[in-house]
Amino acid sequence: MSVHDLKPITPLWGTAAQIDNLGDMRISECPDWALASIAARRGQEDAMAAAANKFLGVALPDVARSASKDPFTAFWTGPHQWMIEAPHDTHEDLAAQVKSALGESASVTEQTDGWVRFDLEGPHCDDVLELLCNADTRTMEQGDVTRTQLEHLGCFLICRAAGTHFSVLGPRSSAGSLHHALITATKSAT
Amino acid sequence: MIINHPLLGPRDAQEFTYLGDASLIDRPDWQAEDAQQQFYEYTYLRENPAGEHRELWFHEAGDRSWLVVTRNTLTHEISNVEMASDVARARGRSK
Numbered sequence: 001m002s003v004h005d006l007k008p009i010t011p012l013w014g015t016a017a018q019i020d021n022l023g024d025m026r027i028s029e030c031p032d033w034a035l036a037s038i039a040a041r042r043g044q045e046d047a048m049a050a051a052a053n054k055f056l057g058v059a060l061p062d063v064a065r066s067a068s069k070d071p072f073t074a075f076w077t078g079p080h081q082w083m084i085e086a087p088h089d090t091h092e093d094l095a096a097q098v099k100s101a102l103g104e105s106a107s108v109t110e111q112t113d114g115w116v117r118f119d120l121e122g123p124h125c126d127d128v129l130e131l132l133c134n135a136d137t138r139t140m141e142q143g144d145v146t147r148t149q150l151e152h153l154g155c156f157l158i159c160r161a162a163g164t165h166f167s168v169l170g171p172r173s174s175a176g177s178l179h180h181a182l183i184t185a186t187k188s189a190t
Numbered sequence: 191m192i193i194n195h196p197l198l199g200p201r202d203a204q205e206f207t208y209l210g211d212a213s214l215i216d217r218p219d220w221q222a223e224d225a226q227q228q229f230y231e232y233t234y235l236r237e238n239p240a241g242e243h244r245e246l247w248f249h250e251a252g253d254r255s256w257l258v259v260t261r262n263t264l265t266h267e268i269s270n271v272e273m274a275s276d277v278a279r280a281r282g283r284s285k
Contacts, residue, residue, distance in 0.1 A: 063197045078253040079197070079275070134202050146198070149205065149251045 011116035011175035020183060023190045025122035027182050029175075030167070034088045035111035036095040038102060040080040048080075048105035055101035056084070066143045066158060075145040075158060083111065083156070116175035118168045118182055125166050127189040132181060133157065137166065151181035193259060194271050198252060205251040211236050212244035212258045215278050240264055246274060 010031040017029040040048040058069035066075035073085040095110035135148040140159040155170040170178040191203035218228035256274035
């Protein structure tokens with residue numbers, strides 16, 4: 001039996017993305033992004049980098065950095081490993097697109113539903129994040145990326161604009177806990 | 191304790207998990223004549239130095255790479271940090 005009336009829900013179990021405005025800070029659930037991870041196969045590092053450059057229109061970024069060229073953002077996650085981000089509306093099959101572009105040079109994994117992305121925007125981002133994690137966000141520049149522990153969860157922290165706009169990518173199954181931590185820290189820091 | 195990650199710079203030790211002696215990189219050849227003796231030693235016997243010790247650490251809450259950390263067990267001073275993949279390749283391993 002097939003079910004035709006399933007409704008997609010966001011990581012916070014809503015039918016629309018949750019936006020919290022706390023003073024001059026904003027915390028937004030961002031469900032509209034597709035993710036795929038790529039890892040170079042042994043000895044294929046250069047071939048994968050060339051193929052990825054052609055597909056993305058921009059070179060894969062260096063350690064702890066991200067690189068963007070509309071509609072893609074790629075960020076470094078580990079040695080010879082990157083995550084690719086693109087709008088879900090146009091790239092729902094991102095992993096398949098990336099796999100066909102990179103071929104045998106890379107292992108590609110669909111990641112979209114494994115993660116929740118929260119964007120933290122406003123003038124107090126550093127004050128909030130220093131309560132939550134080890135990352136020295138005051139030294140992070142636009143495009144810097146680090147993995148850090150936030151509310152005991154391994155999260156990627158992406159600096160979209162120094163001091164004023166960060167994305168936190170955490171495990172989707174802990175979206176509620178991560179959201180609670182962000183809200184609590186924001187209330188405390190502002 | 192701060193571990194100076196070769197790629198990411200200084201990172202708090204709480205981001206890492208500890209595995210043990212770096213000699214675990216040198217897994218014996220299972221087809222050797224004395225494989226049983228070699229695996230007994232590999233599995234159970236460890237040096238326990240009071241001083242410099244080379245050990246494997248995993249950057250679990252970071253980029254998830256394995257590191258070989260040279261640490262003084264008396265002072266906890268860390269004198270060298272290398273990527274375990276580089277160490278393994280330098281010792282003739284293919285991966």
